Amino acid sequence: MISNDSIEQLKARLDIVDVVGSYIELKKNGANFKAPCPFHDEKSPSFVVSPAKQIYHCFGCGAGGDSIRFVMEYEKLSYPEAIEKLAGQYNFSLQYTDNKHQQKRSQLLDKLNEYYQNLLTHNQNALSYLKERGIYESSIEKFGIGYAPSSAQTLSYIQKNMFTMKEAIEVGVAGHDNGKSFARFIERITFPIFATNGSIVGFGGRTITGHQAKYVNSPQTQLFNKSRLLYAYNFAKDTIHKKQQIIITEGYLDVIMLHQAGFTNAVATLGTALTPEHLPLLRKGDPKVVMAYDGDSAGAAAALKASRLLSASGFSGGVILFGGGMDPADMVKNGKIEELNNLFRKPKPFIEFVIDRIIAGYDIKDPKAKEGALDEAIGYLKTLSPLLQEEYKFYLASALGVNPSFVKVSSHNLVYSNKKDIQIPRKDMWELSLIKTVLEHPELIDQILDAIDPSILQFHQREFQLAISGKTDIPELMAIAVDEGIISHKNDEELKAELINFLIKYYNQEYKKIQLRSDIAFEQKAFLIRSIRGKITKLQRGELVAYEN
Structure with a gap:
C-alpha cells in the first residue's frame, strides 16, 4: 500500500488548475476557472475549479472533489491508480508500506x-x-x-x-x-x-x-501524450508569461535556434498538428499565440487547421509562413534576427488568415466558385462569437468583392432559453454566507452556535448542519465553497454584526407569532413575550444573546 505520508506529500505538490487543466480547457472567471463539465453533456459551462480551495464542483451534475478525485473520475481509475498516475506526472517518488513497489x-x-x-x-x-x-x-x-x-x-x-x-x-x-x-x-x-x-x-x-x-x-505512455505536450514549454513558460506571447514552431531545431537568438518563448508541437488537447496548456497566462510554420503545402495546411481551432476557441494571435525553403532555424543561422523580430511582432491574424486561405482555394473569377468560397467562409465565421462574426463579415465581403449584405452570419444562431420554464431553487444569500463562513473559518463555529441553531434557518438547514459537522466533501458544500457570489464573514466583529441583524429580525418574527397564539396559557405567553423582548433589547445594544429553544 502507498503510505499516508507519501499521499499527503503528493497532495501538497498538486495544483488543481494544473491537474484539471491538463485534461480540459479552463477559462479564467474571476478568482476561479470555468469549463463545460466533462462528466455530463452541457452547453453552458457550470464546472468550476477553485485554485484557492483546491477543489472542483459542477453546478449541473453535482460532481466535485480534489485533484485525485478528478483523475479517478475522468480516467476511471481506482484511488491508488490515480495516486500513481499523478505521482508519475509530477515526478514524485511514492513510498509503499510493504516496500515492494518503487517508482522507477x-x-x-x-x-x-x-x-x-x-x-x-x-x-x-x-x-x-x-x-x-x-x-x-x-x-x-x-x-x-x-x-x-x-x-x-x-x-x-x-x-x-x-x-x-x-x-x-x-x-x-x-x-x-x-x-x-x-x-x-x-x-x-x-x-x-x-x-x-x-x-x-x-x-x-x-x-x-x-x-x-x-x-x-516516444509512443503514447502513462507519462507521455504528444497531444498534451509542447517541446521546451518547461524552458519557455516564464518568458511566455512575461511577454504574453507564445511562438509555436514545427521542430526541435527551430525551438533551440530561436532560444539561442533570444526568443525564449518558443515551443514546438511533437510531430502532430495542434489539437484541442493542447489548448489548456496554451491558455495558461492567456498569451497571444504565434504559429510559425514552414510555407510549404504541409505547413500551410497545418497552420490553417490550427488557426481555425484557435480562433474558434477565442485565442488572440496570428500566423507566419516562412517562404523560400527557409524555416526559423535557418533564419537564426543566417543572422536574420531583426527580420524575425518584425515577423513575430506582426503575424497575420488568425481570422484573416483563415478567410484568405479559404478564398485562395477557389477561382473567384467564376461566380459559382465565388459562391462556394462565400459559403465556406460564412461557415467558418459561424464558429466565432457573434461580435466577431459581425466585425469580420465586412473583411470577407471586401476580399470577395461582394456587398456585405450577402454575408449573413450571426442573427440566426443566437439561442435564447425560455427562463419561465426553469425552476430555480430558492436561495437565501445570508444563510449561504453563514455556511461559507463555517467552511472557511471553522474557528468561528462556537460563536455561531452560541447564537443560533440550525433549526432557525429557513432554506439551508441541511447544508449548515453538514458544514458544522465538518463534512466538506459533500457536493452542496463544495458548490457553496466555489461560488464567488457568496461572501463569507472574515472576522469576529463582522460576523457578530451580521448575527445581531439576523437575530433581531428572527426574534421580531417570533414575537409576532407568540402574540397570535391561542393554544397556550396567558401566563406562559406573557413569559415568552418578556423573554423575547429582553433578547431584542440586548441585541439592539450590540450584545449577542445565547439561543434558547
Whole structure:
C-alpha cells in the first residue's frame, strides 16, 4: 500500500488548475476557472475549479472533489491508480508500506538521458551535424541533447542499471515484437521531452544515418501524450508569461535556434498538428499565440487547421509562413534576427488568415466558385462569437468583392432559453454566507452556535448542519465553497454584526407569532413575550444573546 505520508506529500505538490487543466480547457472567471463539465453533456459551462480551495464542483451534475478525485473520475481509475498516475506526472517518488513497489520509471528516463548525453560527446558525426545546424554547446547542455546508440547497446545499458524490460517498455524507450525486445531510439540524436514541471517524460530522435523516418517520438505512455505536450514549454513558460506571447514552431531545431537568438518563448508541437488537447496548456497566462510554420503545402495546411481551432476557441494571435525553403532555424543561422523580430511582432491574424486561405482555394473569377468560397467562409465565421462574426463579415465581403449584405452570419444562431420554464431553487444569500463562513473559518463555529441553531434557518438547514459537522466533501458544500457570489464573514466583529441583524429580525418574527397564539396559557405567553423582548433589547445594544429553544 502507498503510505499516508507519501499521499499527503503528493497532495501538497498538486495544483488543481494544473491537474484539471491538463485534461480540459479552463477559462479564467474571476478568482476561479470555468469549463463545460466533462462528466455530463452541457452547453453552458457550470464546472468550476477553485485554485484557492483546491477543489472542483459542477453546478449541473453535482460532481466535485480534489485533484485525485478528478483523475479517478475522468480516467476511471481506482484511488491508488490515480495516486500513481499523478505521482508519475509530477515526478514524485511514492513510498509503499510493504516496500515492494518503487517508482522507477522517471529514474530510468533520467539515467538513459545521462547515457545518451555522454555518448554524444564521443560521437563526431552527431556533433558535426549539430554544429553545422548552428547549435551552440551551451544549447546542447541546456536542452539535454544526446545520442542513442544501437539497439543492443541501449538494452544492455538498461539491464546493467537494474531496470527491467517491462519498465523500459512502460516508459516508451523499448518495445517488444515477435518475441524480441528492441530499443525505440537507434543511432539518433536525442531530444529529451519534459513535462511542464521539468521531469523527463519521453524522447524525440533525429536520424543521422539514413533511417527511413527522419524523426521519431516516444509512443503514447502513462507519462507521455504528444497531444498534451509542447517541446521546451518547461524552458519557455516564464518568458511566455512575461511577454504574453507564445511562438509555436514545427521542430526541435527551430525551438533551440530561436532560444539561442533570444526568443525564449518558443515551443514546438511533437510531430502532430495542434489539437484541442493542447489548448489548456496554451491558455495558461492567456498569451497571444504565434504559429510559425514552414510555407510549404504541409505547413500551410497545418497552420490553417490550427488557426481555425484557435480562433474558434477565442485565442488572440496570428500566423507566419516562412517562404523560400527557409524555416526559423535557418533564419537564426543566417543572422536574420531583426527580420524575425518584425515577423513575430506582426503575424497575420488568425481570422484573416483563415478567410484568405479559404478564398485562395477557389477561382473567384467564376461566380459559382465565388459562391462556394462565400459559403465556406460564412461557415467558418459561424464558429466565432457573434461580435466577431459581425466585425469580420465586412473583411470577407471586401476580399470577395461582394456587398456585405450577402454575408449573413450571426442573427440566426443566437439561442435564447425560455427562463419561465426553469425552476430555480430558492436561495437565501445570508444563510449561504453563514455556511461559507463555517467552511472557511471553522474557528468561528462556537460563536455561531452560541447564537443560533440550525433549526432557525429557513432554506439551508441541511447544508449548515453538514458544514458544522465538518463534512466538506459533500457536493452542496463544495458548490457553496466555489461560488464567488457568496461572501463569507472574515472576522469576529463582522460576523457578530451580521448575527445581531439576523437575530433581531428572527426574534421580531417570533414575537409576532407568540402574540397570535391561542393554544397556550396567558401566563406562559406573557413569559415568552418578556423573554423575547429582553433578547431584542440586548441585541439592539450590540450584545449577542445565547439561543434558547
